[in-house]
Amino acid sequence: MTDELADKVAIVTGGASGLGAGLVRRFAAEGAKVVFCDVDTDTGTALESELGGDTVFVAADVSDVDEVGRVVSTAVQRFGGLHVMVNNAGVSGTMHRRLFDDDLADFHKVMSVNVLAVMAGTRDAARHMAEHGGGSIVNLTSIGGIQAGGGVLTYRASKAAVIQFTKCAAIELAHHEVRVNAIAPGNIRTAIVRKSATGEDLEKLEQFEAKIRQRMRDDRPLKREGTVDDVAEAALYFATDRSRYVTGTVLPVDGGTVAGKVLVRKPGSDGATR
Incomplete structure (x- = not known):
């Protein structure tokens, strides 16, 4: 590690496990003072104990804007400032075979965590940074x-909203020297695919997840395979002065998935077909 974040204060929401925990570990390893929050108190407390030093866990539900x-206030009061804000917390929607079968019961939960919390986190962090x-x-x-794509339509809509909000916030906050960028992970092995399964899918969860993962590989x-470390490396880039002239961007960390479909070559042919 190179101490790229020495003397910096960072916040990571949803930092107790998955991608968030990877970000917390990487930022701490790079010398940052890190405040991270999560609703999973046991896992968050364990990670705080593991990392020690200037890593602080706060039990918080980011779907509540006051939380x-x-x-943000905790980070400023504890460490005297705030330089990096990572709005990572997110939840998946429930997987449905058809839109007709979706009762939209999880709409408010998904939107409050995936969109509202991102907007509040950006706003509150930017107020201090400005x-x-x-x-x-x-x-x-x-x-x-x-x-x-189909399946988790509310989740997809929420993540599209984050992209548009990020670009709008980047424009508005640029004159305050506050940069706002987004990372779009794809095909990273975390628990989010598993959590999208419905009750009846749980009986065949391993087969369900294997099918989804195979489709991702194809x-x-x-x-x-993409890793949490790949996403953490991208976040580190945006957190440092290496990206000082970069704002309003969306960086896919997905092995090229959104670039286009894989071309499949026929055996014995120099040509390529889809």
């Missing part, structure tokens, strides 16, 4: 917000 503000020389805000979206030009 988001409390996390008065203290600027900073970097990184919002986690998904390739599901870029590519259309659609991915790079055959290496």
Whole structure:
């Protein structure tokens, strides 16, 4: 590690596990003072104990905008500032075979965590950053917000909203030297696919997840499996001065999935077919 975030204060929402925990670990390893929040108190407390030092866990539900503000205030009060805000917390919608079968019961939950919390986190962090020389805000979206598809329609809509909001916020906050960018992970092995299964799918969960993962591999030009570390590396780039002239961008970390369909070559042929 190179201590690229030495003397920086960072927040990671949804940081107790999955992508969030990877971000917390990487930022801490790079010398940052990190405040992270989650609704999973046990896992968050365990990660805080593991990392120690200047890594602080705050139990918070980011679907409540007041809780988001409390996390930002905690970072400023504890460490005297805020330089990097990563709005990572997210939930999946329930997988449905058809739109006709979707009762939209999870709409408000998905939107409150995936969109409202991102907007509140960006706003509250930017208020501080604008008065203290600027900073970097990184919002986690998904390739599901870029590519259309069926299944988890509310989730896809929420992630598309994050992309549009990120670009709008980048324009508005640029004159405050606050940069706002988004990362769109794809085909990263976390629990989010499993959590999208409905009750009846749980009986065949392993087969369900294997099918989804195989489809992801088939659609991915790079055959290496993506990792949490790949996403953390992208977040580190946006968090540092290496991206000081970059704002309003959406960076897919997806092995090339959104670039287009994989071309399949017929055996014995020099040509390529879809």
